[in-house]
Amino acid sequence: MDKNQLKERVIRAIEENKEAIINIGRKIYNNPEFGYKEFETTKSVVEFFKNELNIENIEENIAYTGCRAKINEEKNGPKVAILGELDGISCAEHCDANSIGASHTCGHNIQIAGMLGVAVGLIKSGVFKELDGKIDFIATPAEEFIELAYRSKLKEEGKIKYFGGKQELIRKGAFDDVDMSLMFHALDTGDKKVLVGPVSNGFIGKEVKFIGKEAHAGSAPYEGINALNAAMLAINNVHAQRETFKEADRVRFHPIITKGGDIVNVVPADVRMEAYVRARTIESLIDANKKVNRALMAGAMAVGAEIEIKEIPGYLPILKHDSMEKVLRENINFIGIKDDEIIEGGDFTGSFDFGDVSHIIPTLHPMFGGITGALHTRNYSITDEEFAYLAPAKSLALTVIDLLFDNAKIGKEILDNFKPTMTKEEYLEFLQSNDKTIKG
Numbered sequence: 001m002d003k004n005q006l007k008e009r010v011i012r013a014i015e016e017n018k019e020a021i022i023n024i025g026r027k028i029y030n031n032p033e034f035g036y037k038e039f040e041t042t043k044s045v046v047e048f049f050k051n052e053l054n055i056e057n058i059e060e061n062i063a064y065t066g067c068r069a070k071i072n073e074e075k076n077g078p079k080v081a082i083l084g085e086l087d088g089i090s091c092a093e094h095c096d097a098n099s100i101g102a103s104h105t106c107g108h109n110i111q112i113a114g115m116l117g118v119a120v121g122l123i124k125s126g127v128f129k130e131l132d133g134k135i136d137f138i139a140t141p142a143e144e145f146i147e148l149a150y151r152s153k154l155k156e157e158g159k160i161k162y163f164g165g166k167q168e169l170i171r172k173g174a175f176d177d178v179d180m181s182l183m184f185h186a187l188d189t190g191d192k193k194v195l196v197g198p199v200s201n202g203f204i205g206k207e208v209k210f211i212g213k214e215a216h217a218g219s220a221p222y223e224g225i226n227a228l229n230a231a232m233l234a235i236n237n238v239h240a241q242r243e244t245f246k247e248a249d250r251v252r253f254h255p256i257i258t259k260g261g262d263i264v265n266v267v268p269a270d271v272r273m274e275a276y277v278r279a280r281t282i283e284s285l286i287d288a289n290k291k292v293n294r295a296l297m298a299g300a301m302a303v304g305a306e307i308e309i310k311e312i313p314g315y316l317p318i319l320k321h322d323s324m325e326k327v328l329r330e331n332i333n334f335i336g337i338k339d340d341e342i343i344e345g346g347d348f349t350g351s352f353d354f355g356d357v358s359h360i361i362p363t364l365h366p367m368f369g370g371i372t373g374a375l376h377t378r379n380y381s382i383t384d385e386e387f388a389y390l391a392p393a394k395s396l397a398l399t400v401i402d403l404l405f406d407n408a409k410i411g412k413e414i415l416d417n418f419k420p421t422m423t424k425e426e427y428l429e430f431l432q433s434n435d436k437t438i439k440g
């Protein structure tokens with residue numbers, strides 16, 4: 001059977017099982033969970049693997065939460081991993097947010113359904129047996145870099161080391177036997193249908209503590225040291241640095257005050273901040289972070305406060321791999337999406353932990369429409385369920401066929417010409433270098 005016939009079989013299997021794929025997407029959408037808390041979502045994915053696909057080779061709790069299903073393990077060819085992200089985001093203003101403000105305005109429920117859709121297409125069609133390589137389906141935790149205090153506690157308890165799910169998976173060896181990895185994101189693509197070849201910023205996370213001295217705010221403020229003033233000055237100091245950031249480096253600094261003091265009539269002595277420093281390259285990220293730290297410390301120094309800056313390893317910029325993009329694009333066309341419906345390239349100043357994976361192995365990270373409104377906002381809405389869930393499932397499943405068909409000829413060619421930006425060891429060393437506390 002030729003390759004196109006295999007592709008048609010996969011498409012047919014996805015169409016015949018579209019209700020199951022859409023229903024799992026809806027189920028996860030209606031039950032959002034924050035990162036490293038995706039216990040029920042993980043359970044739902046495991047049940048789908050077992051009940052819908054009869055997969056027995058499943059690993060659970062692969063990075064505190066999350067799971068991994070394996071097929072074709074007896075094959076000798078390369079291994080391709082298809083990923084989907086489990087966690088939701090906080091957007092209390094959204095109409096579908098739950099009681100704690102969690103929602104899937106991130107579109108991760110679509111990713112999980114799409115990943116499972118790839119599995120449905122390859123397994124229910126039987127096409128996986130015709131391919132010369134291994135295939136893993138990995139439901140990954142904690143892509144949204146939030147609730148830093150909760151993750152710090154998990155780290156202290158030894159349950160995780162890194163705050164990002166894919167960081168943790170890389171550390172634990174989940175990608176040691178993976179040669180190539182595919183996933184996708186949802187995006188409001190306007191009058192287009194797909195975006196291919198996105199690039200993004202990386203970032204370093206921060207937990208900052210300004211330490212002052214309490215005093216009665218009305219009768220004796222001069223006896224205190226106002227940590228809130230230190231924090232306000234620190235933020236303004238970063239603003240004063242902005243002209244030193246090159247436009248091409250796409251630098252971003254966005255802090256929130258998570259504790260502004262204790263009570264209103266006591267001079268604030270304990271003020272907490274969370275922040276990201278983002279930039280387009282590793283070099284510009286390191287430079288911007290140095291300037292931000294200098295500005296934060298100067299704010300504390302100005303009022304005589306002390307400061308503790310806890311650096312948290314964030315995500316690397318996502319890399320574009322042209323050889324993988326070429327294979328994907330042909331399959332986007334194969335499912336009926338025309339060239340003039342495709343956006344070529346995207347400049348995102350947000351960050352994806354898939355960027356970390358892209359520095360180590362060849363990756364794909366297209367963005368599919370079917371939604372309207374910006375991600376993480378009250379205006380987010382899934383407007384075309386069939387397209388949102390099924391189009392990426394078809395495109396990625398067909399891409400797996402191309403990579404592993406005919407003794408994995410195309411996949412092996414890509415791997416022969418691929419040079420990683422970092423080895424796993426170099427990557428972990430870089431993360432460790434950004435895992436530190438600075439005091440001043």
